[in-house]
Amino acid sequence: MSIVAVGTVAFDAIETPFAQTDRILGGSATYLTLAARFLTKDVGLVAVVGGDFPEAYIIELQERGIGTEGLVIEPDGKTFFWAGRYHYDLNNRDTLDTQLNVLATFDPVVPEVYQSRRIVCLGNLDPTVQQKVMDQVPGADLVIADTMNFWIENTPDTLAETLRRVDVLVINDAEVRQLAGESNLIKAARKVQGLGPETLVVKKGEHGALLFAGDEVFAAPAYPLEDVYDPTGAGDAFLGGFAGYLAGQPTIDTTVMKQAIVMGSVVASFCVEALGPERLMVLTRDEVDARVADFHRLCAIPEGILVG
Amino acid sequence: MSIVAVGTVAFDAIETPFAQTDRILGGSATYLTLAARFLTKDVGLVAVVGGDFPEAYIIELQERGIGTEGLVIEPDGKTFFWAGRYHYDLNNRDTLDTQLNVLATFDPVVPEVYQSRRIVCLGNLDPTVQQKVMDQVPGADLVIADTMNFWIENTPDTLAETLRRVDVLVINDAEVRQLAGESNLIKAARKVQGLGPETLVVKKGEHGALLFAGDEVFAAPAYPLEDVYDPTGAGDAFLGGFAGYLAGQPTIDTTVMKQAIVMGSVVASFCVEALGPERLMVLTRDEVDARVADFHRLCAIPEGILVG
Secondary structure (H helix, E strand, O other): OOEEEEOOOOEEEEOOOOOOOOOEEOOHHHHHHHHHOOOOOOOEEEEEEEOOHHHHHHHHHOOOOOEEEEEEEEOOOOOEEEEEEEOOOOOEEEEEEEOOOHHOOOOOOOOHHHHHOEEEOOOOOOOHHHHHHHOOOOOOOEEEEOHHHHHHHHHHHHHHHHHHHHOEEEEEEHHHHHHHHHOHHHHHHHHHHOOOOOEEEEHHHHHOOEEEHHHHHHHEEEOOOOOOOOOOEEEEHHHHHHHHHHHOOOOHHHHHHHHHHHHHHHHHHHHHOOOOOOOHHHHOHHHHHHHHHHHHHHHOOOOOOOOO | OOOOEEEEEEEEEEEEEOOOOOEEEEEEHHHHHHHHHOOOOOOOEEEEEEOOOOHHHHHHHOOOOEEEEEEEEOOOOOEEEEEEOOOEEEEEEEEEEOOOOOHHHHHOOOOHOOOOOOEEEEEOHHHHHHHHHHHOOOOOOEEEEOHHHHHHHHOHHHHHHHHHHOOOOEEEEHHHHHHHHOOOOHHHHHHHHHHOOEEEEEEEEEHHHEEOOOOOEEEEEEOOOOOOOOOOOOHHHHHHHHHHHOOOOOOOOOOHHHHHHHHHHHHHHHOOOOOHHHHHHOOOOHHHHHHHHHHHHOOOOOOEEEEO
């Protein structure tokens, strides 16, 4: 199957306890497509950048098989910019600066070549923008969306409209609780499934992820890493690995969804090993496969658990 | 195999968003042995209570097969008392009152009948007290210990001595980080293994548990519960389920340790379903077995995950 991913292509300035960057390549669509490209053919992005965006970055994406037909360049505009600083434990961060720039007026146009894509991935964006994308790919088999607290708080009605049209919502645990107004995570997930998405993927960072597919629940840990260098993009890489895996399968069912969660976790675990998208840029398929095997070992309950 | 569990037998006064109790039966040794009793024969406790402790509570434990030969009653003393209030989300609690009473001078005497027990379980207690217990069961196959931030902060040297003699340390994630002085959980766990315990079990509450056994890592989620009623004793029930499972097996190796983590998680998941030890009091072996089967389904990665 094929994917069109809509999100941001951005400049990020990142501070971690280990490093500090100037403006480097970032954005949800960047991480998402870099993660998905291993797993399926025909991965393309829809995003907007300004005239300040280096062509070299576009070439880097193209060289990795990512379609950029949907990348609009506004020559007179400036690229979306985000600056953030991670705390000592890397689990929390402060946003230091956000400059929407060309993103403020982003009106996504899905190129004709992407309008028959089977899977639509909606990165964290204004839910109105997410709906405009869905309108342009009406025949998609699966719509996967991300969202965040900003839209839950500020545009709840539009978000509700979007959710009714989404098949899979990928969201972090604090946001599920917020969206449902319910502190118990399992109850909250069930409530959010009732808002539209039949399937819910709850990202819990270093604690792994939960899949709620219909009545079924599946839990996957995070891959244990001794050296987390930069968490930027991990959530988008998870989404890309998840969606990319689904796109690579002939049919999509709960079994495949569970496998896709593992793939998302694996790809995200690579993402955080280096600064920005560096690790995803050089990641190989063999590395991915080896870590998937490790992941199986990590969470395989030995058979024969019996009460003595 | 057989277990001797040393810890507290106490009065707890618990406030949750759903209920408030007067003084009810509590204490680490209570939860620990109530959880272990399903899984192995010969579970006995060593603890101290005051003259105010109802005989009816002792009979409740005895009726469930728990040996109370090591329960010392100090007729002129008062039983250890803890009062706490859980926050709305049940993940945090405030201690409202702690009265050590007879626990302040607790000098454990392991009855002769327990001195040949194969597994020693040391509930969260002063590390000096934990050492005194180990001295009295010198031939134990396995020593499993719990500890907490209070001892890490206030008696680090004594705790270090205890750790050198412990085979398995069961501890929560914040405490591993604190004990190791290291924010990365995996690095912190490795460092704590270097302090003595070959095996480390990291409890993460609603996020499950991690096993570090030699070089191996195993991750288990928490059983997803829609109705958490009272988290009191969950950590001790986990420890009891873990130790009880080990005790029920002919030999103990990493495979069995992984299975024991699942059992600890399952028994702990029952513990939180009702107030205090109520659920463990009435829990049946069939219920445990059924939830173990559910747990397998919860975290089984379907075979055949391949890159497409």
